[in-house]
Amino acid sequence: MNKKEFLDELCRRLRYASVDEAQRLVAFVTESIDDRIEEGMTEEEAVTAVGSIDDLVREVSGEAKVETFTDEVAVKGAHRRDYVVSADGVETIEVTEGGGDVNFRVSRDDKIHVHVTESERQRYIVTKKNGVVSVTKEQLGGKDINFGFGLFVFRADFNNNTDVIVDVPENLRAAIDCKTGSGDVGYSLRSALSVSLTTGSGDIDVDSCAVGGRAELKTGSGDINVDELMAESIEITAASGDADLKSVTAKALKLSAISGDIEVDEAFIADKAVVKSVSGDVNLCMASPLKVGSFESVSGDLDIGLYGHGEEYSVSAKSVSGDVDVPADKPEAPNAVRARTTSGDIRIEIAR
Amino acid sequence: MDTQLRRGMLDVCVLRSLTGGESYGYAIIKDISPYVTISESTLYPILKRLEGAGCLTVRSAEHNGRLRKYYCITDRGRERISDFLTEWEDIMRAYSFVKEGIK
Structure with a gap:
């Protein structure tokens, strides 16, 4: 396994870890691999020397109490994913969804959970920086299917616009900012600093x-x-x-x-x-x-x-x-x- | 070895590797390896725990066009080492006592 393959696999295995935790661990491992390569090892040797992905993931899981959700295949090629983000220091939660529904609910634990459906065509970028948790949808190219009848062509967009669910701990008072193009917005958080919910047609x-x-x-x-x-x-x-x-x-x-x-x-x-x-x-x-x-x-x-x-x-x-x-x-x-x-x-x- | 004991020992070994000046992940592993078994997966949570406990500080600095994290021991970290040594004096006394009985 080369460095890229190793890090890709590590990222994939860390997808249920908190974003902060995953970023820290990947940076730590990358640094160690680079240091070994600099010392003269080949990529493969360096990757083998840093240890198994199982061990790395287990250590983080033990420390960060990462949820052990399994992929639930909703549609062929799509999976449900739960991003777990620590609520410490969070002042703002921003959600930008292209067309799907967004639901804000009270979290069952003290962490922020962002539940999304991802596939080869869409994924979500969940980040936490300077007290702002941001959820943005990234379209990776939709598959258009054309039905042709003579002069008339009907185009159907097969992007899955499924919903985003954001679970927020009950005691967290943050500014909530949500924008979606055509989806519905459901909101049942007990308290917030401010709330801004915008939808085009939902x-x-x-x-x-x-x-x-x-x-x-x-x-x-x-x-x-x-x-x-x-x-x-x-x-x-x-x-x-x-x-x-x-x-x-x-x-x-x-x-x-x-x-x-x-x-x-x-x-x-x-x-x-x-x-x-x-x-x-x-x-x-x-x-x-x-x-x-x-x-x-x-x-x-x-x-x-x-x-x-x-x-x-x-x-x-x-x-x-x-x-x-x-x-x-x-x-x-x-x-x-x-x-x-x-x-x-x-x-x-x-x-x- | 008892996990709690091993964990405490590893923490102090990592701190010991910083007493001569700041160091980084791979260098710490190289320094400690002759004495205890340690890998990235073990070192990562230790560094995080020690940072959380105020025993070391972290800074990022540029190295050959990439960022490297450097760890530096604090006064609290040095206290942790001397506490460990004091505790072990007690343990060593008990050890000698037990060992003499076996002879």
Whole structure:
């Protein structure tokens, strides 16, 4: 076995080790082989002298508690792989996926696990540097198959766009940044410093999450579903999809959609809520008093429930052709509720 | 040999190889080999463990167009050696006592 073959095989056997650990060991072994060659040994002699790959891998496994996952052949020529990364010093986790789904889950141990499917056509580069864990997909050339019928040619891309699962330890509070082209994003981490989830056409699902800073969710044509989200500020953009939120708590909320509907059940917004839709309906239930509220739709209907007690607030609800409906539960509270529509009906209801 | 004992002994042998000045992986192996059996797979975790315990420091330096890691013993590393020697004095006393009984 020559040096390259030996190191390739060592890397292959270390694929379940943490990225840091694998890099360190490979560098250590490479240095030793080079030193032996420099002293006059041939590549083969130097490789034999550094010992067996089994021993090297076993020593690292013993120290780093590497998961002993076996390849599960999902598709012919593809395998599931689990990259194990130590969570020590991690401040940011970045995931960039071309088209597959990305799921963030709570890890069962104190390490970050990145589960991916790799094949000859795609692999993932998982790195940890300066507190940033980065997961990037690398396409190694897709196989196009052409079906020809006379003048018409149908092309099918046989890249496997399978999902990425990122398991994050429960006690790690990191900034999470995820971008995928067309896949869905699922997020069920309990806590994070900040969260930014972007997908071109997939759905975004967020479940029971507390974010210290900003939470930003963006999709082009998919839907956004949130069930319990607490953050300093929340910004949600769904261009043609619907945004369906249940129990959101923040100082500031910014929500916008073009043609999708917006539905918010129980929003606890302390300062400012800005909600905009072009043709979709807006249905909002503010469960606590807010200071400033601005709700707009061009052709959709607005139904803005203002509940809760206390401070003064200023609310404006506008629609060009839709109906505007503003029920409130506190007679003295709405110091200013302005509702405007060009051709729809307006109803402001104050419960007594 | 008892694994714990062997491990402690190897740690000290590696530290001993650094008392004359900083050294690198392959040179450490060459220095220790006449006395104990050691290979890359054994040395790697030892260096990592000793670094973690503050017994040595590591620096990378250019050597013939590539990077080589150099290890340097710290005061704590020297303490580890003297602790080992003190402990072994006790062990050697016990050894002599046991051996005399066999004669």
